[in-house]
Amino acid sequence: MKLVCQVEVVNRHHCNVNIGTNKKYSKSTLALGKEPKRDKDFFLIHFSSVNKSGNKYKIKNMKQVFVKCLNEGKATLRFEEPPHDLCIKSEVIQLKCFLRLLKACITGDKDSSQLSNLSNLCVVSSDIAPVKMTIQSRSDIPVKGFPRTLEYLSMTDLKLCNFRRDILLLSNLMVLDLSNNEIEKLPLEFGRMKNLRELYLSKNALGKNGDVDWRWLFGPQIVKTLKLLDISDNKIKILPKAIWKLEKLVTLKINNNEFVKLPATIGRVQTLRYLDISRNQLESVPCSLLQCRLEHLDLSSNNFHLVADVRNKNNATSNGWDLYIYSLTNLASKAVLKNKIFYAPNIIPLTLVRFLDDAKMCVCGNPVVNNEFIIREFDPKDYFRVVVFDNNRSVKFECYFCSAKCYIKYC
Secondary structure: OEEEEEEEEEEHHHHHOOOOOOOOOEEEEEEEEEEOOEEEEEEEEEEEOOOOOOEEEEHHHEEEEEOOOHHHOEEEEEEOOOOEEEEEEOOHHHHHHHHHHHHHHHHOOHHHHHOOEHHHOOOOHHHOOOOEEEEOOHHHOOOOOOOOOOOEEEEOOOOOOOOOHHHHHOOOOOEEEOOOOOOOOOOHHHHHOOOOOEEEOOOOOOOOOOOOOOHHHHOOOHHHHOOEEEOOOOOOOOOOHHHHHOOOOOEEEOOOOOOOOOOHHHHHOOOOOEEEOOOOOOOOEEHHHHHOOOOEEEOOOOOHHHOOOOEOOOOOOOOOHHHOOOOHHHHHHHHHHHOOOOOOOOOOOHHHHHHHHOOEEEOOOOEEOOOOOEEEEOOHHHOOOEEEOOOOOOOEEEEEOOOHHHHHHHO
């Protein structure tokens, strides 16, 4: 039997003479076998990417097995000679099976007769834990599930209608490409992917049934790690207001959808550098984008030419007073946002949390909590490094204001 794992070899004699060790785990394979013509002599061989010939350990020289953290996928094998401790990290179920067979070798149980001769054991490339996998057809999908060590997984052009839940077990996954499928929704548990950096969902069917359940996008883990999100060509009509909670988002591709309006909160994503909103039905964009340090903005193939310089339909007064002041709640909310005071449902009522989460941004960058805006035209080339937009087409911005000073300056 072979166990694909990570192993750290500790020489106890080095510890006694204060010789430092690297204390670094390496990708390894542990193999159990027996000596030819000697059925009771069992060995364990440790292969690694550094030592492909392997180090051989006699099972009868094993002194102790530490399994206190077995449910975490950790165990330690201590040998009397050589004085080595093999510290193992592996998938829990596979590690338990390996230790069960190891116990059979020690006790002489009949299960140990299933082992191969030691002369037939060797390490091959397939024994090294894979970190990258590309599935090109449904027949290539592993029957027993994906290797837990995967960091990159591509499953494109497979006509998948449902999200494969075994992907949720890939805790090391950093890049997931599910483009060109027919996936309509993702499970809520997807938000717990703690290492996911890039997610490609272009050319699927997320917006097929109208409203999109975005709860998976704002899970407790994924909001802290996701840097690239591609949901282009999905027939999506509404982008969630909570998009600003993706605190490390750098690239956002939402082109070729059916957006008529973008949430005014999008400018609160301070890490955003690449934004593609081309080939939609946008008539204007929120002025909060002017506060983003975008390096690339694609605005082409929208409906900016259809909108004139008009005020919001609520017909605010000509002096602009109701554009920036309402109640004490609004004033207090602006103070909380401006000073970046922490808030949560366990501190203030949920209705206030939602009120703060929906806050916009003034043209000057200060927070705004009302819904009044005025359409104004700005030249995006003055604000962004690279801008792609149609010739002879002006770009209109929804301008919110935090004070009378800003209202007079930009009107």
